[in-house]
Amino acid sequence: MVLHVIGLGLGDEKDVTIKGLEKIKAADFVYLEIYTAVLGVKKETLEAYYGQPIIEADRTLVESGCEEMLQRAKEHRVAFLVVGDPFCATTHSDLMLRAKEMDVRVDVVHNASIMNAVGICGLQMYRFGETVSIPFFEDSWRPESFYDKMVANQRMGLHTLCLLDIKVKEQTLQNMLRGNQIFEAPRFMTVNQAVDEILEVHEKRQELAQPVRGFGLARLGSDSQMIAAGTFEELRTFDFGGPLHSLVLCCPDTSLHELEMQFFDFFRTHHSLAG
Amino acid sequence: MVLHVIGLGLGDEKDVTIKGLEKIKAADFVYLEIYTAVLGVKKETLEAYYGQPIIEADRTLVESGCEEMLQRAKEHRVAFLVVGDPFCATTHSDLMLRAKEMDVRVDVVHNASIMNAVGICGLQMYRFGETVSIPFFEDSWRPESFYDKMVANQRMGLHTLCLLDIKVKEQTLQNMLRGNQIFEAPRFMTVNQAVDEILEVHEKRQELAQPVRGFGLARLGSDSQMIAAGTFEELRTFDFGGPLHSLVLCCPDTSLHELEMQFFDFFRTHHSLAG
Numbered sequence: 001m002v003l004h005v006i007g008l009g010l011g012d013e014k015d016v017t018i019k020g021l022e023k024i025k026a027a028d029f030v031y032l033e034i035y036t037a038v039l040g041v042k043k044e045t046l047e048a049y050y051g052q053p054i055i056e057a058d059r060t061l062v063e064s065g066c067e068e069m070l071q072r073a074k075e076h077r078v079a080f081l082v083v084g085d086p087f088c089a090t091t092h093s094d095l096m097l098r099a100k101e102m103d104v105r106v107d108v109v110h111n112a113s114i115m116n117a118v119g120i121c122g123l124q125m126y127r128f129g130e131t132v133s134i135p136f137f138e139d140s141w142r143p144e145s146f147y148d149k150m151v152a153n154q155r156m157g158l159h160t161l162c163l164l165d166i167k168v169k170e171q172t173l174q175n176m177l178r179g180n181q182i183f184e185a186p187r188f189m190t191v192n193q194a195v196d197e198i199l200e201v202h203e204k205r206q207e208l209a210q211p212v213r214g215f216g217l218a219r220l221g222s223d224s225q226m227i228a229a230g231t232f233e234e235l236r237t238f239d240f241g242g243p244l245h246s247l248v249l250c251c252p253d254t255s256l257h258e259l260e261m262q263f264f265d266f267f268r269t270h271h272s273l274a275g
Numbered sequence: 276m277v278l279h280v281i282g283l284g285l286g287d288e289k290d291v292t293i294k295g296l297e298k299i300k301a302a303d304f305v306y307l308e309i310y311t312a313v314l315g316v317k318k319e320t321l322e323a324y325y326g327q328p329i330i331e332a333d334r335t336l337v338e339s340g341c342e343e344m345l346q347r348a349k350e351h352r353v354a355f356l357v358v359g360d361p362f363c364a365t366t367h368s369d370l371m372l373r374a375k376e377m378d379v380r381v382d383v384v385h386n387a388s389i390m391n392a393v394g395i396c397g398l399q400m401y402r403f404g405e406t407v408s409i410p411f412f413e414d415s416w417r418p419e420s421f422y423d424k425m426v427a428n429q430r431m432g433l434h435t436l437c438l439l440d441i442k443v444k445e446q447t448l449q450n451m452l453r454g455n456q457i458f459e460a461p462r463f464m465t466v467n468q469a470v471d472e473i474l475e476v477h478e479k480r481q482e483l484a485q486p487v488r489g490f491g492l493a494r495l496g497s498d499s500q501m502i503a504a505g506t507f508e509e510l511r512t513f514d515f516g517g518p519l520h521s522l523v524l525c526c527p528d529t530s531l532h533e534l535e536m537q538f539f540d541f542f543r544t545h546h547s548l549a550g
Binding site: 007009010011013014015016017018019021022085086087088093094096097100105106107108110111112113115116117119120122124125126127128129130131132133152156158163220221259262263266270273274 | 282284285286288289290291292293294296297360361362363368369371372375380381382383385386387388390391392394395397399400401402403404405406407408427431433438495496534537538541545548549
């Protein structure tokens with residue numbers, strides 16, 4: 001019948017839109033995607049608010065193609081809930097094309113995502129270049145491709161939004177090989193860790209404009225949201241509290257607009273617009 | 276007391292979030308910004324749905340600094356409603372800093388905006404470069420700066436979101452000089468007009484990769500939304516219906532991902548995910 005793909009926004013159960021909430025309440029099955037992002041509230045809170053049981057769609061379920069969900073959408077109203085906006089993750093685009101191949105009607109309910117809510121730091125939205133993802137470095141895997149993109153954005157006078165790594169329901173190689181359904185505790189990269197990794201590459205390459213400046217953002221869209229501006233050396237040790245965190249690298253100082261500079265100065269000393 | 280800056284999303288009165296709606300209903304004064312974007316529904320529809328009278332904030336009011344609104348926010352709950360997300364327009368960032376200078380608490384309710392909802396065309400969100408604005412050309416004013424940015428994005432293998440010009444409450448020079456409060460009919464640039472202007476510049480400059488391809492999007496977020504993919508020559512004559520329209524220029528064909536190409540092919544023949 002229909003696959004509603006519904007963005008939940010960024011904060012809590014009340015960040016869904018009226019349109020989205022109506023469709024969730026009317027659905028026969030409700031799935032929640034839990035591995036590319038997390039909301040600030042528990043599944044149980046959502047269930048109580050929607051008056052609907054929720055099926056968690058983890059990495060295994062989503063990457064194996066959500067076959068059960070799509071089959072159900074042929075005959076029923078299925079709601080697939082996604083933190084932020086439905087199109088933040090490639091996986092969901094793929095899902096929608098597959099639904100179309102099965103002749104399932106796809107209905108999208110948009111919402112805020114980090115891609116536009118980052119505007120709250122005061123940098124102009126239209127002056128962002130390519131978005132980069134910062135992965136957790138491992139002993140033998142320390143890729144630098146994000147650094148190349150940051151440098152390229154700066155050379156065009158653009159800001160860079162850095163999405164920070166999330167590891168949910170990861171298995172150790174050993175557990176995976178043995179087929180043990182044992183998962184590691186979730187890990188969310190902090191602004192501090194992201195800055196550490198970027199500066200590690202920067203010490204070697206020295207291609208970012210001096211001073212390296214940016215904004216750290218935590219729990220955007222929630223009541224406890226926190227924003228701090230500073231040099232990367234300052235952000236390296238700033239305590240942003242719990243997840244999720246994001247980071248913005250500013251364009252070179254010489255290209256910052258006056259209003260952007262005012263916001264930078266504001267968030268250097270204040271850490272919220274509410275304060 | 277507080278200035279709530281509330282994003283209404285893209286479609287109609289039901290695209291506001293639960294959080295936003297609760298704050299609108301509790302507000303002492305409700306302003307609606309009407310000159311940088313328009314919602315698909317009339318002011319009266321919003322008033323009926325919110326149970327609140329709405330004061331329209333036009334260009335004159337917003338650019339003259341919203342003095343009355345900010346003064347009221349010192350003692351009252353004021354809701355300032357913005358189509359899309361609150362941070363799409365520079366003017367609103369400025370307003371928030373001014374509120375902080377007056378010691379007014381600022382509270383932001385995010386929502387979808389064209390900046391992230393454009394993801395529905397299937398191009399990867401993180402592969403967009405700088406956003407450009409396409410202005411209505413005039414006889415003696417035909418700027419090409421947007422073309423430079425499109426070329427720069429393509430050279431980095433990135434897509435370009437083109438925001439199309441809106442003229443609301445414009446005055447003729449004559450009426451302005453005479454102080455007549457007479458306004459011209461609103462004008463919204465179509466995909467066809469935008470493509471015409473881009474191709475006019477391209478004929479001279481020839482710097483975009485061949486073939487020039489993209490997506491036209493109309494009324495994103497509403498039930499009548501329409502998406503069409505094609506070469507710019509094809510989009511030049513495609514009928515997208517009423518406003519608002521947006522346009523996306525694809526990165527060069529050689530850089531398109533397989534999944535992106537699948538979406539391009541899909542929207543070349545289908546004009547909605549629902550169909």
